[in-house]
Amino acid sequence: KNEVEQSPQNLTAQEGEFITINCSYSVGISALHWLQQHPGGGIVSLFMLSSGKKKHGRLIATINIQEKHSSLHITASHPRDSAVYICAVDPNYGQNFVFGPGTRLSVLP
Amino acid sequence: KAGVTQTPRYLIKTRGQQVTLSCSPISGHRSVSWYQQTPGQGLQFLFEYFSETQRNKGNFPGRFSGRQFSNSRSEMNVSTLELGDSALYLCASSPWQGTYEQYFGPGTRLTVT
Numbered sequence: 393k394n395e396v397e398q399s400p401q402n403l404t405a406q407e408g409e410f411i412t413i414n415c416s417y418s419v420g421i422s423a424l425h426w427l428q429q430h431p432g433g434g435i436v437s438l439f440m441l442s443s444g445k446k447k448h449g450r451l452i453a454t455i456n457i458q459e460k461h462s463s464l465h466i467t468a469s470h471p472r473d474s475a476v477y478i479c480a481v482d483p484n485y486g487q488n489f490v491f492g493p494g495t496r497l498s499v500l501p
Numbered sequence: 502k503a504g505v506t507q508t509p510r511y512l513i514k515t516r517g518q519q520v521t522l523s524c525s526p527i528s529g530h531r532s533v534s535w536y537q538q539t540p541g542q543g544l545q546f547l548f549e550y551f552s553e554t555q556r557n558k559g560n561f562p563g564r565f566s567g568r569q570f571s572n573s574r575s576e577m578n579v580s581t582l583e584l585g586d587s588a589l590y591l592c593a594s595s596p597w598q599g600t601y602e603q604y605f606g607p608g609t610r611l612t613v614t
Contacts, residue, residue, distance in 0.1 A: 423600045433538075433589050435605040442600070478544065485599045488557050489534070491544035 395419050396492040398479050404498045411466040413495045415479030418460065422485045426453050426464050427478040429494070435478075438464070469499045502527055505594050505606035513612045519580040522609045526573050526594030533575040534603065535567060538589040547590075550575055551598040579611075587613045 396417045405411055415424070426438040439446050439453040441462065446453050450469075455462040466473055479492040506525045514520050526533050535547040546559040550569035567577040573594075579586055591608045595601035 425603065427605075433591075433608045433610070435591060435593075437602050437604065440600070440602045480544070482600055484557075488549075488559065489536075489544075489546050489603075491546075493543050 394493070395490050396479055396481055398477075398492040398495050400495060401493065402496045402498075404500065405469050407470060407499055407501050409469050409499075411469050411473075411497065411499075413464045413477050413479075413497070415462045415464070415492055416460060417462075417479075417481045417490075417492075419481060419483045419490065421457075421481045421483050423482040424455055424462050425480040425482065425489070426462070427480060429476045429478060431475075438477075466497075471499045471501050474498050502529075505592060505604050507590075507592055507606040507609050509609060510607065511610050511612075513614060514582050515614055516582055516584060518582050519578065520582060520611060521576055521578045522590055522592075522611075524575045524577075524592035524594075524606055526575070526592075527604055530594035530596050530604070531573055532595045532598050532601070533569055533573065534593045534595075535575070535577050536591045536593070537561075538591060538608075539585075539587070544591075547577065549598075556598060582613045584613050587611060 423442045429435045441455040450467045452465040476494040478494045508523045532551045534549040538544045548558040553569045569575045589608045593603035593605045
């Protein structure tokens with residue numbers, strides 16, 4: 393069993409839809425990161441969470457430490473949100489990230 | 502502030518050769534991490550440096566090595582290249598060691614033929 397799992401693997405949505413991407417992990421963590429990777433490879437850090445919930449514009453990230461689960465929500469999705477979203481857990485204070493397989497999101501106009 | 506820069510951006514090498522990749526972190530950042538991304542394995546942690554010291558290394562053979570200089574710039578080296586080393590190599594910097602947001606560079610795409 394992989395240490396970090398994401399669902400769904402692929403997601404196609406219509407512009408304006410509410411999107412949820414899930415991440416489950418099996419190790420203890422000091423933090424969880426949500427990353428966005430556009431075609432071409434560049435990665436942007438969206439959120440770093442160790443508890444609760446964070447919001448940035450149309451993006452919301454939540455984490456449940458007891459359940460070892462995090463969700464990334466995108467409200468009012470837009471074609472420019474099309475990217476791969478990657479969940480990464482930090483088991484040891486920045487020393488060894490473990491990455492999920494990514495969720496490929498396509499938002500159609 | 503300038504972002505994380507990586508050079509070169511693209512590289513083609515032959516099996517058996519060695520390669521050195523460079524990463525310049527955001528000014529003031531002291532921690533640099535390296536990652537390998539392949540279609541089969543996804544993103545994997547290579548190593549992390551802080552204050553010129555390797556704090557941790559991922560599960561990669563000894564052919565993969567790195568170092569960090571006093572100005573926080575970092576290099577990674579892969580010796581005796583194999584076809585399976587073809588990948589996107591990403592570095593990321595953060596202000597300090599520990600739990601911080603990571604800022605990623607654009608990556609170096611290495612092709613081994």
